[in-house]
Amino acid sequence: MKTLWQNNPCATMAKTISYRNANALKQPFTKGLLFLGTLLSVYMLTLQPVMAHGEKNLEPYVRMRTVQWYDVQWSKQKFNVNDEISVTGKFHVAEDWPISVPKPDAAFLNISTPGPVLIRTERYLNGKPYMNSVALQPGGDYDFKVVLKGRLPGRYHIHPFFNLKDAGQVMGPGAWLDIAGDASDFTNNVQTINGELVDMENFGLGNGIFWHSFWALLGTAWLLWWVRRPLFIERYRMLQAGLEDELVTPLDRNIGKAIVIGVPVLVFMFYTMTVNKYPKAIPLQASLDQILPLSAQVNAGVVDVETVRTEYRVPKRSMTVSLKIKNGSDKPIQIGEFATGGVRFLNQAVSVPDQNNAESVIAKEGLILDNPAPIQPGEQRTVLMTASDALWESEKLDGLINDADSRIGGLIFFFDSEGERTISSITSAVIPKFD
Template identity: 30%
Template sequence: MNPESTGHLLRRLFRLAVGVLALLVLPVSPASAHGEESQQAFQRTSTVVFYDVKFSDDTVDVGESVTITGMVRVMKSWPDHTLEPPEMGYLTVSTPGPVFYVQEREMSGEFTPQSVRIEKGATYPFKLVIKARQPGTWHVHPGFGVEGAGTLVGAGKDITVNDTGVFENTVTLANGTTVDLETFGLGRVVTWHLISLVVGLAWLLFWLRRPILDRAMAISEGRGATLITRSDRRIGIGFAVVALVVGTGGYAYAEMTQSSSVPLQVVRTTPVPLAEEEVSGAVAPEIESIRFNAEADTLTMKLRVENTGAAAVRLQRVQFGDVEFVSPSFASAADPDAQAMTVTPDQAIEPGGSATFTVEIQSEDLIVRSLVPVNEAELRVTGLLFFEDETGEQVVSEVNELTSAILQDFH
């Protein structure tokens, strides 16, 4: 390698080192975005859907709790042809870092600390109680992770945590000792990190004591076998012995000082879903067609609904992913974030009767949120239809992707 090439390489390495150092030390501003929009439309509309999500508060102090309740539905129209059937799921909360702590986690009224067994077409009432840890304004979603499909989120809300109050996370152990989980075992964690850092740095410094360029040149000239000497091998074995002694000694020390420890436990529960008749009632909708007009930004659904129940029902709202569209008849009591839709004719379906409706939605927000799969291989849409009877009871049915391919209008 000639001096000119060596100098060029050193200059490049120096610029790279300066760039990495700048990334590590310069302050950065928090990023704000809807990461769930990177998921494909079929994932967010036909796998898991949250609805009737409620937050108990939007402003709390550090150490205070917020309760999130609602329904989570594993869709009947789960895309088995693309994803593995749903078997295991996990109720969680999606936040920008560990700014909240999950205190309680329930599905169908059952304590669910870990993953649970789920089934396609099931609807589960859920409850999350989260405690504020860090001050700031944080965007919070309930989330549900499904093995093989990733985590899907429900409607989110900005929660402001005031910089007052104290966060505590204490628990009483089996031996009667009360500890703070925020700091419990922190000293041992730091100690082991320092030991690992010292051993690792010593290993690196031992091998990097020789110029990298000289070693690279030796390898390029076919003299790589001469770089490792008998002394190097002995020192390498010494490092291995040190690592083994440190690890074994640490294990023995832990056994002596923490003899009452219990192995991590695995709990797999099966929450009982709501009975289908509790969810969908006696309403049977059928999608006749769904048309998307790109120029007018409209999504028009034609559906026929049969009511075999004892009470009249009326179409209340439609939901795709976490975006809701509400009928004018229910606009006054709707969620403030819900958008308007047009229902023709906007009338009730009497018991034993049926009716055909045309529902028109301004789809601009659906396009922005990537919920209409116009640029994907499957032009299908899946969602939920909500009906309400004369007594105020809610009935939920699916817009089934198997029967609702989108037809595009280009005029």
């Protein structure tokens, strides 16, 4: 047969043709592989770490009209493993809370980290420690403090932020933190109410591995008991031949009985032992903390601001707000800053003391007034305030015109001649201008 096939010219031709075809196919295939390899190499060489936390992802009206952050400060930005640092700051909960966002009945002050590179050891709202989620009140003012402890060395971009239930994450200003030292030096001991000191990094791990191993051993023994015999084909044949009784022997049945009785007995024995060992165990805790807002910090009644009209000029990337301002203080005041959605527009004509060492996104010359003269005590004036910068676009705040809820919100910071600050919140519908 073999000789016949070899001597058959048709067979030889077929072989030659297929060889040529194979060569012809091989070339484009190799080229394709090379092309894909080059693409992959270029992709790999240009890979960069991700630095964002989705802070621009949330709709502009949510970022501008929910949690309005200011004065965010980090106690240290370079520290070692086991060192504690804190981030403090303030926020105003917008009165004009978007209708499509559920009210902040459950909000969680969180820290954006790439995993637990730091641990959170303490957290305060209005000076009160709290551990759970909290209900915020629209129009309320709060200050916060979060104490963090370095765990893993590295350079990380960290933000404080609020998880708002059913709404998303509203980011506060971020900062780069450098943690030096050795990860293996990290310690985290917590004392139970009974006085036992617990190493959180390892607590219960050995015990857990023991119990998993114990049951895994029994399970493996049961599997091996069956796997040691012929399995699928032989057992299928025997079953079809009516030899069912030989597939499960009396010894198998006895072992089965031992399992059905013995395993529950063991389970309840070990359970009882554990209950006796930890009689003070309590259920997981799941309460909502109740913390009232501070006395008014924003809209405290000294300066009244009413927003008359707001226009956004798309080509110029500028927001012009017409404001009716009444100065109820005894000193002349000037607008020094307008902050919205994490962006700060500063009035260069006013000296703004910086109370914020986080990396706020700042337009240093972004705020212009039609009448820069200070507003005198008792004076009421209508001011055209224009906040212009490409940041409207780069921070994706100009996406407001595509939202169903096209309203802006933000904080205006007034300063008197002595640098004292008064804060007012504003809110208004936005009229787009496309010319």
